[in-house]
Amino acid sequence: MRALLLRDLRLAVRAGGGFGLGLAFFLIVVVLVPFGVGPETALLTRIAPGILWLGALLACLLSLDRILALDWEDGSLDLIATAPLPLEAAVSVKALAHWLTTGLPLVAAAPVLGLLLNLPGPGYLWLVLSLAIGTPALSVIGTFGAALTVGLKRGGLLMSLLVLPLYVPTLIFGAEVARRGAEGMDPVTPLLMLGGLTCGTIALLPFASAAVLRVNLR
């Protein structure tokens, strides 16, 4: 498991620049928003938590096809599947690697980008906390989407169509935590919901991902 994790991390960092791509995309989305809605700080303050969550979600989505598609193309996915490691564990490790290379940098970058959008002071802590708790769910759900579409030639667009509706509950609770935090309300309830959602997806979805991956490798 550790070998697989290290291998995925090394590949992400060294090959193809997938590591910085998600971050750069996040930055660009956040920079584009003021161009779209105008530079008034009051408005930006109001929509900042939602925009930051949406940007993080899209950046996550963008890098999903790298989780499995590259391994599928060069055949190493077959080797991973025939290895003694259960496929459920392999899928979980892949999701973890995706989170470490995409989700975690997003969490770290969010406060800086919050500055650009004039996020109010008490919001930073809750924004970072909600992203740190919510992005693992995004990675795990995304791995399921990637496993569903891995055998398809032009699966990218289809994967977005499949994955985005699955992201709805995570986005709602996550953005709610950030919004309530920024407006000085009590964000604990949605935070607990978000935590429950993340734990639930981590516990259950790898089985579904492994099941569809087995079908695709048949």
Add this chain to the structure above:
Amino acid sequence: MASIWEYANPRKFMATTDRVLPWISVAAVLALVVGLVWGFFFTPDDYKQGSTVKIIYLHVPAALMAINAWLMMLVASLIWIVRRHHVSALAARAAAPVGATMTLIALATGAIWGQPMWGTWWAWDPRLTSFLILFLFYLGYMALWAAIENDDTAADLTSVLCLVGSVFALLSRYAVNFWNQGLHQGASLSLDKEENVADVFYYPLLVAIAGFVLLFVTLVLLRTRTEIRARRMRALIARERMA
């Protein structure tokens, strides 16, 4: 002893549906015509909503079937996963576009009613939003069926998507409740409540619902039969090529 699993045999399924389908379709047309005509022309206007209330005869049955179609797909997908009956997978596939259309009808009629009543075509109300999300799930499900060439692979993947999607659709339903307060009224019909809508509206509504259920059954059976025939045709063509 006859069991429901006999219909997993496509021959048996085709023979039975061949006999049953005309009756069901005639019953569907009858119930729809009676329910809608009764509802539209022989019920009084509501004292507050005027004649706009009559859209209930399209809106409520369509919304009901939009959810029940997904439930039926869920059951059919489970049967496919557990017992691997092809008819079941094909029925799930056949139900998806019908369910999506029902969702669209419910959304459209709701918007048409909402414009004069709420003063807006669309509000981000929990019920409206969760129906929109349900529609997205239907779209994803159908797109996945269409994208995969191998029939069995497609059936397997869409079944799992249907299971996972059901869980997430339910989650979204409650998440959306949490996210925004509702404008939509509560349930008009329920089995355990003493009072439903007034009887003058209630009975034609029941007939219209029966009509929509029968219509759904008719369309699903028809589409399943088409799928089975298409598959037989492909098998025949493949066999001829081999010879």
